[in-house]
Amino acid sequence: MRKFLGNYCWRVCPHILYAVMLILPFSHHNAWGQIHPMMRCMPWYAGPGTITSITPSIWPAGQTIQVTVAGDFPYGDQPGCELNEGDGVWNAPPNAGGDPDSLVKITTDKDGFPKGTFSPTQSTLTVKVAAKHPSANVYLVLDCDGCEVATVGGPVQITAPGPTITSISPSAWFAGRSYDISITGTNFLTTSDPGGPTELKITGPGGNVRISNLVVVSATQITAAVEPAKDLYAGMAVVKATNPATGANPGSGEASEPILPKPIIYDQDGNQLSGDNATTQLVVVGLPINLNTNVMGPPPAGIAITQNTWRVGGTHIGGYDVSPDQSSATVTKTDTTQASLLTHWVYGESGVKIKYHYCVGVSDLTDPCSQDAEVTFDISGPSDGQPTTFDSGLFSINNLIVNPCGPGDLQSFMEYGNYTGYVSDSCPNMGGSVGASGISFTAPTTSSDGTYSFVQIVNHDTESFTESGGVLTCTTASGLDGIYPYPSTSGTTSDSPNVPLDPFMKKVRRNFAATMYLMWTSNQTNSIPVPIGYQKWQLQETSSNPGAPTGQNWTDPISTLHGPNGQFVPVDPSQKHYGYPTWSLKATFSCPTTAQMMTELESEDEQ
């Protein structure tokens, strides 16, 4: 083996002449032009040097590394000389049965000289480690020509990069579903690669993810079928690709995969209602049904819940909201777009289901919505009780005290029932008596763990007053009766419609129909009134005054209709449109408007 001086072969260069003498007969190069332009390096004395350190001592596969070699090279074994057979990187020292490592190259110039800086004590080299080089220990061997002993440095550790995962498709998985996935990354080992194939393991939050049909397609792609366990909770699964330590690119690469949990429905106390061991829940109409789900908290990183959907069976409402002035009662729809649900059932029914699912904004999921969580309810009413309706059948001409507040100043009324002697709006309280009401409704007396109330809706109401000049007809628009809720005494409420009678009237008629709803409200907090049922009722009465227009001699009222109109109708799902009292207006009397009357009076004054 021949050695040639490089830029820094100064330790041997004092012997240039000797070198020239020796080199010519033995050189493989037969012309100076083939020799390094600086000088050829010849050993002054063939013998082993020492390599005290090689820096860095770890060489990553696939990289070009500048290496500093320190030591003592008195015999021309410094690395600046031309590399010949035997020089280089070996997988083991030559005397230990090693071989040159073909996957590690020392970078040379076109003349075969190593690129770098060189001196007898420290030199730099550039080595290029092939990407496919497995992890191993290697040695730098500077073979001393003629001395039969090589200068060996090392070992140096070559580290091969493990696999990396850059993306997983689809980019999120629902627990309990199966997916064909594709993993993109680097340094995966196929079955044909040393140590291959790459192994895959996935650990989910709260459980495992089953893997099947694993195929390492290439160094950059793995495909598999995965099935995250159904009880995984929201979080990140750890996807780990591992190359065996004995093969190429040993090590492992990890990535996180969002797990979207199977929805679970809980009650407001945190008890799980849905799932394999779910039982039918027993509830009562009007009670608040508060449900939550396990997706109430923040979703896994990078995932946005785009839609919550509740499907509630039976007839349910979000709430019964009476406006401050009772001019309207609204029954709001249940908001089924939130992660929590609040609703109230109106009617009793068995086997009613509530289902919930959610959807996420993951574009590469074929079905971005979860499966349903489901709870079954049996809804019962408070009891089978129904109100007792009492029709007095009594039509009276009664006298009530009116202005100017003296006991003798009476106003006559034709009345369904018998109320007499009560105060007017502006008189002292003169007392009076309450006789039979026209109609009364008594709530069930059975215990119901709640309270009863009444709400009356006027269906139609027409009064006609026949005078000498004609007939004045006044009407009341359909809507809520004047008071809400209808006050009741000991669970009983009543109504006694009346019509005022004046001397100038010849005849008075009233045609009235209303629906009285019996409502029940559970004692449980936040319950709403729900209808037990309703009773329609009516009256048509007439009385005449032969003494008109100055006297009053009213005939006994004649009624063509009075009392209940049909039976009490318990609410059930078949009467959805009639079971719940709602209104958008008060029952407003119009006959005629004040403004009209004022205008008319003013015109009269002007005339």
Next chain:
Amino acid sequence: MKRLAKGLVFGLLAISVTVIGLKAQEATPPRLTLTLKVPKSEIKLGENIDITIKLTNTSQEPITLLFGNHGNVASFYQYDVRNENGDSVAEVGPRFQQLPNGQMLQLPTRLPGSFTQGAIDPGKSVTSNSTVSDLYRFDHPGKYTIRVSRYASDTAGETKKVYSNALEITVIPAENANKQQ
């Protein structure tokens, strides 16, 4: 001295009785409260003026009362309506309607309605609606004050009354309202 002593004794007695009386009066909390509300405090001239009367039982016992309405006015309440000068506002009084044939018809002195007797449970309320403009003449723009009262019970001879808050409304000219719109 004796006279002075007697006078002192009577005086102290009188004071004591007065104090006891006052204490007794103070010790009787109102059993009912009345609250007036109006959907909007600014109303165009000629519009209906609707108020809501909320009667609440603040006692520990149910209170039985009469309820009702005549026309759109809640019965069993006394209405006190005053204008910006503090003068009582006139009631509408006799009212007439002119028929298409030119004849005038007189409306009933009071309008049709209903009576019912009921109880308000402790802590509960009953609300009644009243269109006070059906009773009183809000015939010019300005500020009006409405107050409502009712007897504390329907027992004959009852003298105690319950008074509501004073509700102030502003009647604005119809043309101003149009401009604002």
